[in-house]
Amino acid sequence: xxxxxxxxxxxxxxxxxxxxxxxxxxxxxxxxxxxxxxxxxxxxxxxxxxxxxxxxxxxxxxxxxxxxxxxxxxxxxxxxxxxxxxxxxxxxxxxxxxxxxxxxxxxxxxxxxxxxxxxxxxxxxxxxxxxxxxxxxxxxxxxxxxxxxxxxxxxxxxxxxxxxxxxxxxxxxxxxxxxxxxxxxxxxxxxxxxxxxxxxxxxxxxxxxxxxxxxxxxxxxxxxxxxxxxxxxxxxxxxxxxxxxxxxxxxxxxxxxxxxxxxxxxxxxxxxxxxxxxxxxxxxxxxxxxxxxxxxxxxxxxxxxxxxxxxxxxxxxxxxxxxxxxxxxxxxxxxxxxxxxxxxxxxxxxxxxxxxxxxxxxxxxxxxxxxxxxxxxxxxxxxxxxxxxxxxxxxxxxxxxxxxxxxxxxxxxxxxxxxxxxxxxxxxxxxxxxxxxxxxxxxxxxxxxxxxxxxxxxxxxxxxxxxxxxxxxxxxxxxxxxxxxxxxxxxxxxxxxxxxxxxxxxxxxxxxxxxxxxxxxxxxxxxxxxxxxxxxxxxxxxxxxxxxxxxxxxxxxxxxxxxxxxxxxxxxxxxxxxxxxxxxxxxxxxxxxxxxxxxxxxxxxxxxxxxxxxxxxxxxxxxxxxxxxxxxxxxxxxxxxxxxxxxxxxxxxxxxxxxxxxxxxxxxxxxxxxxxxxxxxx
Numbered sequence: 001x002x003x004x005x006x007x008x009x010x011x012x013x014x015x016x017x018x019x020x021x022x023x024x025x026x027x028x029x030x031x032x033x034x035x036x037x038x039x040x041x042x043x044x045x046x047x048x049x050x051x052x053x054x055x056x057x058x059x060x061x062x063x064x065x066x067x068x069x070x071x072x073x074x075x076x077x078x079x080x081x082x083x084x085x086x087x088x089x090x091x092x093x094x095x096x097x098x099x100x101x102x103x104x105x106x107x108x109x110x111x112x113x114x115x116x117x118x119x120x121x122x123x124x125x126x127x128x129x130x131x132x133x134x135x136x137x138x139x140x141x142x143x144x145x146x147x148x149x150x151x152x153x154x155x156x157x158x159x160x161x162x163x164x165x166x167x168x169x170x171x172x173x174x175x176x177x178x179x180x181x182x183x184x185x186x187x188x189x190x191x192x193x194x195x196x197x198x199x200x201x202x203x204x205x206x207x208x209x210x211x212x213x214x215x216x217x218x219x220x221x222x223x224x225x226x227x228x229x230x231x232x233x234x235x236x237x238x239x240x241x242x243x244x245x246x247x248x249x250x251x252x253x254x255x256x257x258x259x260x261x262x263x264x265x266x267x268x269x270x271x272x273x274x275x276x277x278x279x280x281x282x283x284x285x286x287x288x289x290x291x292x293x294x295x296x297x298x299x300x301x302x303x304x305x306x307x308x309x310x311x312x313x314x315x316x317x318x319x320x321x322x323x324x325x326x327x328x329x330x331x332x333x334x335x336x337x338x339x340x341x342x343x344x345x346x347x348x349x350x351x352x353x354x355x356x357x358x359x360x361x362x363x364x365x366x367x368x369x370x371x372x373x374x375x376x377x378x379x380x381x382x383x384x385x386x387x388x389x390x391x392x393x394x395x396x397x398x399x400x401x402x403x404x405x406x407x408x409x410x411x412x413x414x415x416x417x418x419x420x421x422x423x424x425x426x427x428x429x430x431x432x433x434x435x436x437x438x439x440x441x442x443x444x445x446x447x448x449x450x451x452x453x454x455x456x457x458x459x460x461x462x463x464x465x466x467x468x469x470x471x472x473x474x475x476x477x478x479x480x481x482x483x484x485x486x487x488x489x490x491x492x493x494x495x496x497x498x499x500x501x502x503x504x505x506x507x508x509x510x511x512x513x514x515x516x517x518x519x520x521x522x523x524x525x526x527x528x529x530x531x532x533x534x535x536x537x538x539x540x541x542x543x544x545x546x547x548x549x550x551x552x553x554x555x556x557x558x559x560x561x562x563x564x565x566x567x568x569x570x571x572x573x574x575x576x577x578x579x580x581x582x583x584x585x586x587x588x589x590x591x592x593x594x595x596x597x598x599x600x601x602x603x604x605x606x607x608x609x610x611x612x613x614x615x616x617x618x619x620x621x622x623x624x625x626x627x628x629x630x631x632x633x634x635x636x637x638x639x640x641x642x643x644x645x646x647x648x649x650x651x652x653x654x655x656x657x658x659x660x661x662x663x664x665x666x667x668x669x670x671x672x673x674x675x676x677x678x679x680x681x682x
Contacts, residue, residue, distance in 0.1 A: 040151055046065065071557050087316055201241070270311070315342045330377075345359065381426060438474070504525065577589070587625045
């Protein structure tokens with residue numbers, strides 16, 4: 001009889017910079033259920049910022065930022081949840097796709113760098129991000145599992161996350177629910193930055209596994225929230241989401257057909273923004289005729305004379321089927337996918353009824369695509385991976401003004417994408433891996449690029465007819481290796497972009513108000529561009545208890561048409577981590593150092609923000625610790641920005657007068673911030 005030894009659960013480590021990679025350094029994987037620093041994330045953008053290469057454009061709210069990767073933005077980053085895409089609706093991306101993602105409810109996040117996969121509709125040129133959940137598996141001994149966490153932090157931050165599942169060998173039901181709330185934060189100087197939010201989501205899954213090779217899952221979900229923005233003239237008073245999906249997977253169909261997978265998903269986003277429900281006009285002290293002083297709304301900043309609300313909706317239907325074939329050293333994945341979505345909007349202006357309009361559809365988007373991705377094992381340590389796809393995309397402009405003006409209201413494009421990559425493993429030499437890949441993507445302008453700007457290229461009738469498709473050719477290379485206590489990794493890229501879609505901001509006095517109150521807004525145009533950059537890291541295990549690592553990221557871009565830098569690119573950034581690890585506890589220090597950004601193009605950028613001025617560098621120091629209380633129960637604590645530094649990120653918006661902030665200055669980031677998180681598994 002063999003003696004059974006107890007399995008010891010190690011204390012979790014607070015994650016400070018996701019840099020671990022596999023698949024030869026090309027793919028970064030992260031566990032969103034682990035605590036991270038800075039303070040654990042409230043949405044998808046918040047979490048992705050902890051992965052080297054990602055940044056975010058902040059609008060002032062402590063949630064709902066908009067991610068960038070290697071300086072690229074928007075639909076250049078393909079973001080999928082359980083294999084499907086849930087798009088936001090706001091014309092100025094107040095509800096970016098990551099706004100509807102609660103990271104802790106997923107099991108794994110994977111980031112594929114560059115155009116190095118063709119398996120998903122309308123392939124992203126900068127990166128493909130997958131938020132994934134695993135199917136549940138139960139045996140006769142234990143028919144339930146779950147985990148829960150509570151996080152408390154400065155400025156009223158309070159998060160609850162619950163995941164629970166019950167079932168047996170053939171069926172299960174799983175519930176994911178979360179709620180996050182926070183008050184407005186203060187910067188390092190003690191000044192309040194309007195940024196409070198509340199959000200919740202609930203998702204349920206019903207699964208059936210009649211045998212070990214078959215998986216069927218039906219999912220449904222609802223969510224909502226609200227957020228106050230320091231850098232916008234409106235706040236988000238509703239972020240409602242509804243979703244429904246069906247997924248089927250069959251493995252080992254024949255000796256050659258190893259897997260057939262199919263899914264269909266529906267999502268509905270109903271977003272409302274207004275300038276009155278979540279904010280009040282800032283007060284100023286005014287002297288009356290009788291000499292008395294009173295606190296009254298500032299007549300230069302108050303927005304209440306014209307309360308306005310806008311509702312925007314997006315209905316999206318995604319479908320996908322893929323078949324995995326295997327012959328000896330060859331794996332071949334083929335598939336078809338489609339996406340159909342409709343966008344609508346309305347406006348209500350109490351004091352200006354002429355601006356009112358009912359909820360009216362303004363866009364239809366349809367795409368149909370097919371792909372094939374092949375992996376061939378050239379030898380024990382060498383593999384060739386390649387893929388091609390073709391998308392047929394049709395976009396219809398349903399706006400009444402476009403039809404009345406006689407403009408072309410339908411765009412049809414056939415878009416090719418392809419890549420080829422060589423991967424090498426050399427375990428005999430320090431467990432090393434390398435890759436080199438070349439990818440090409442043609443990208444259809446997305447809703448925000450076709451409908452939000454005020455005009456397109458010079459001479460075009462309107463934006464819808466004035467922007468060309470974007471073409472990216474990019475080379476990606478990378479390596480990783482380990483040698484004793486030392487490890488290192490790096491990934492780099494260089495790319496040529498023809499017809500890069502660039503936003504230029506200037507006054508459009510004859511085209512109506514943009515950003516709900518200002519005529520200073522974006523026009524779109526195509527330029528040619530070159531891009532390059534890298535992410536890299538080093539790690540060293542000083543002893544069994546002490547380890548350290550440092551990582552850095554840098555992105556560069558040049559508008560070769562105008563001989564100017566590409567705008568809205570984050571500066572050079574380094575992250576230094578030091579950890580002390582014992583059986584039941586860990587201690588950690590995290591130092592984030594950001595250089596100034598001197599390469600700017602003033603008043604150019606993306607649909608969310610634009611370059612305002614050169615930015616100064618800064619550094620923040622944070623501390624964290626974890627304690628393994630008992631089996632399944634862990635406590636994590638941390639303090640972010642320990643020295644209470646006052647600083648501003650380069651990717652940031654100007655303040656808004658309706659919140660009482662200066663309209664010619666960017667708002668500051670959060671000051672010293674304490675947090676504690678307790679998690680339990682059962």
